[in-house]
Amino acid sequence: MKFTLMTGTAMAVALSATVVTTATAQDRDGWPDSFTVGTASQGGTYFAYGSGWANLVAEELGLSGGGEVTGGPMQNMALVHTGDAQFGMTTMGPAAESLAGTNPIAPGLQMDNACAMFPMYQTPFSVTALSSSGIASIADIPDGAKIGFGPAGSTSDTYFPRMMEALGVNFERRNGGWSDLGGQLQDGLLDVIAFAAGVPVPAVSQLEVQTDINIIEFTEEEQAKIMADFPVSEFSIGAGTYSTLEADARSVSMWNFAIANCDLPASFVKAATDVVMSDNARMVGIHKAARSTLPENWDKNKVLKWHPGAAEWFKENAGADIPDDMIHGM
Structure with a gap:
C-alpha cells in the first residue's frame, strides 16, 4: 500500500512537470533563439x-x-x-x-x-571642457571651437549642434564614440564635448579621474530658449552625479x-x-x-x-x- 502511494505521488509530480513544460512551450511559441x-x-x-x-x-x-x-x-x-x-x-x-x-x-x-x-530614463544635455581651457560657460566657448557631438546620427549629434547654433555658438563639428572623444579632449584635439547621454556618462567619469574638468551648465535664459525651440524638458544634473560637481547643474533632457x-x-x-x-x-x-x-x-x-x-x-x-x-x- 505504501508503495502504491509513493508511485501515485511520483506520477502526480511527473504529470505536473509535464503540464508546466507544455505550458512554457506554448507560451514561447514563435520566440527567437537569440x-x-x-x-x-x-x-x-x-x-x-x-x-x-x-x-x-x-x-x-x-x-x-x-x-x-x-x-x-x-x-x-x-x-x-x-x-x-x-x-x-x-x-x-x-x-x-x-x-x-x-x-x-x-x-x-x-x-x-x-x-x-x-x-x-531622461537624457540630459551637458557640456564638458578641460578646466585648463578656461571654458566655464557657454559664452566662454571660443569662435570656431572644435566640439565633439558624439556618434553621427546619435541624439547628441542630431540636436546639440542645433542647440549650440541657437545659442549663438560658432563651431567646428566633430563626431566619434564618447570614449574616443574623451581622449581627444584630454589630448587637446577638442575644445568641448557636448554630451547627450544618461548620467553619469562613463566617459566623463573617466575624464574627471584623469584630469580637471568643467561640467558647464546652461544659464536660465539659455535653458528657456532651448526648451522653447526643441522637444526637451527642464532637468538638473545632481551634484552627487560627478565628483567635479559641487552643486546641481542646470540642463535640459529628452526621454x-x-x-x-x-x-x-x-x-x-x-x-x-x-x-x-x-x-x-x-x-x-x-x-x-x-x-x-x-x-x-x-x-x-x-x-x-x-x-x-x-x-x-x-x-x-x-x-x-x-x-x-x-x-x-x-
Whole structure:
C-alpha cells in the first residue's frame, strides 16, 4: 500500500512537470533563439545600460542575447524597424523623426515597425571642457571651437549642434564614440564635448579621474530658449552625479525608451519587459540612470505605438491607461 502511494505521488509530480513544460512551450511559441539590443558607442550610457539589460533578459529567459554597438537612437530605430535587431533604445526626438520619414539613415522611410517597450530614463544635455581651457560657460566657448557631438546620427549629434547654433555658438563639428572623444579632449584635439547621454556618462567619469574638468551648465535664459525651440524638458544634473560637481547643474533632457520590433511575439516582449521592470534595484545595479526605469513612467511616451506585449504588461502591473489607437495592430 505504501508503495502504491509513493508511485501515485511520483506520477502526480511527473504529470505536473509535464503540464508546466507544455505550458512554457506554448507560451514561447514563435520566440527567437537569440536576440540583440541596439545600443550606441562604447563609453556612453546606452552601451552600458543596454548591454546590461540585454544580458539580464538573456539570463532570466534562458536565451542567447546581448548588446550591439550601433550609431545610437537613429540607427536603432532603423535596425528595429527592419528586424535586424529585435530590441533597441531611442529617444523621443529621433523616434518622432523616424516615424515622420526624416531619419537621415533612410530619408523618406516611415519607420513605424518599431514599438515602445518600456521607459528607460531622461537624457540630459551637458557640456564638458578641460578646466585648463578656461571654458566655464557657454559664452566662454571660443569662435570656431572644435566640439565633439558624439556618434553621427546619435541624439547628441542630431540636436546639440542645433542647440549650440541657437545659442549663438560658432563651431567646428566633430563626431566619434564618447570614449574616443574623451581622449581627444584630454589630448587637446577638442575644445568641448557636448554630451547627450544618461548620467553619469562613463566617459566623463573617466575624464574627471584623469584630469580637471568643467561640467558647464546652461544659464536660465539659455535653458528657456532651448526648451522653447526643441522637444526637451527642464532637468538638473545632481551634484552627487560627478565628483567635479559641487552643486546641481542646470540642463535640459529628452526621454529614452526601449523599443521592440512590432512583429515579435507578444508573450516574448511581455516576458522581457517583466524581467526589466519587475526589479528596479537590479537595474540600478547595472546603471544609475535606471533609477527612472519605473512602471509609472510609461506615460512619458507620446510618440511611438506600444508593442501589444509591453502594453499588456503595463496595463496589468502599472494600471496604464493606454488607448487602443496607441497599441500596434489595434
